[in-house]
Amino acid sequence: MTQTILDDQKGNALRFSGVRQFESKLDFAAFSAKYVVAGSELYQINRRHYRVESGEYITGNASIESNITIDHPSVVKGICVDVSRHFIEEIIAFEFGNNQELTSFILEREGMVNRFNTQHTQLGYAFRQLEQLFTANAPSAANSLNAEIFYTLAECIVKDHSLLFRQFQQLKTVKIETSQRLFDCIHEGRLYIDRHFLKPMNLAEISLQAHVSEYHFIRLFKQVVGVTPYQYLLHNRLQYAYELLIQGQKANAVAELTGFADLASFSKAFKQKFGISPSKA
Numbered sequence: 001m002t003q004t005i006l007d008d009q010k011g012n013a014l015r016f017s018g019v020r021q022f023e024s025k026l027d028f029a030a031f032s033a034k035y036v037v038a039g040s041e042l043y044q045i046n047r048r049h050y051r052v053e054s055g056e057y058i059t060g061n062a063s064i065e066s067n068i069t070i071d072h073p074s075v076v077k078g079i080c081v082d083v084s085r086h087f088i089e090e091i092i093a094f095e096f097g098n099n100q101e102l103t104s105f106i107l108e109r110e111g112m113v114n115r116f117n118t119q120h121t122q123l124g125y126a127f128r129q130l131e132q133l134f135t136a137n138a139p140s141a142a143n144s145l146n147a148e149i150f151y152t153l154a155e156c157i158v159k160d161h162s163l164l165f166r167q168f169q170q171l172k173t174v175k176i177e178t179s180q181r182l183f184d185c186i187h188e189g190r191l192y193i194d195r196h197f198l199k200p201m202n203l204a205e206i207s208l209q210a211h212v213s214e215y216h217f218i219r220l221f222k223q224v225v226g227v228t229p230y231q232y233l234l235h236n237r238l239q240y241a242y243e244l245l246i247q248g249q250k251a252n253a254v255a256e257l258t259g260f261a262d263l264a265s266f267s268k269a270f271k272q273k274f275g276i277s278p279s280k281a
Helices: 085-096 100-107 122-144 148-169 176-196 203-210 214-225 229-246 251-257 263-274
Strands: 002-007 013-027 031-038 040-045 048-053 056-061 065-083 114-117
Touching (some): 031 040, 031 122, 031 148, 056 122, 065 148, 114 176, 148 176, 176 214, 176 229, 203 214, 214 229, 229 263
Antiparallel strands (some): 002 013, 013 065, 031 065, 040 048, 040 065, 056 114
């Protein structure tokens, strides 16, 4: 079942889907983002496989040709957004002026496929808001939305991808193809951390997912993301710890859940990041 919630003549569309099994060719629009609310989806793009788990989304532009496979015992729910070139270009012009490099990066670069965890992006936040709307008010969700939502989504896309563009430019390579390959490696490692940050993990394990050596991964990750893989892992754990604490969970339990050796080490790291002790959260 796929329900079109809202669309227009400009190429913008917002759809909600729920299926157990599905296999088909799937086209991307000028810019498309496909968010998995529950379950998982498998995309085959340029002979590579991209699995998108619950709480993640995949993005691409019109250069992307893909096949999607859904095969799950329970209903896989998703939200798909298509945003027109005109809307993206209008936001770029307003925020950055005549930035053809950024426009090309978002809308024209071939094979520009990215997966994201919704906890770390502007568009991810928008998807979570839409998920809440559809879950709480599915029959009348369309009535509470209008064309402004596409400008909001376009703003999120441009903000997220302007950051990606700056990160991409940090890669000092001769060939664009090499930069793209290394950029993909970094994001594979980053996504692995996002998925498994509560589990014990080491650098060898992460770099294996990124398909580069440990030293190369550390150097590239810091060059692009601005922090080391360990600092990024620690950030994820502490951010999650903060959310648990404000929900009323005890510091001892949160420290253990988020992988700290003891309460003292957790409290020290927490205070360094947030400026307050866990008891004050």
